[in-house]
């Protein structure tokens with residue numbers, strides 16, 4: 001969580017295969033949602049899994065979820081918690097896809 005305008009974008013290149021590791025170090029659950037993409041859940045608490053394709057994943061308290069995806073259209077996409085009070089208080093960042101070379 002960061003103050004407005006103080007976030008650090010996650011910068012990737014269009015077409016790049018990336019894994020995002022979501023570490024929930026709180027005692028609250030966070031349904032994390034990425035705009036403009038689908039991802040596959042590939043890890044749960046360090047254990048490899050072949051999960052479903054989705055655009056939102058429930059990250060349980062004190063747990064880790066790894067998701068793999070191909071970075072899509074070059075644009076600034078929102079990555080945020082879909083629990084609205086969390087979103088409203090800043091649990092949002094930017095998945096910034098740059099044009100491929």
Ligand SMILES: [Cu+2]
Pocket residue numbers: 029030031081082083086087091
């Ligand atoms: Cu949340």
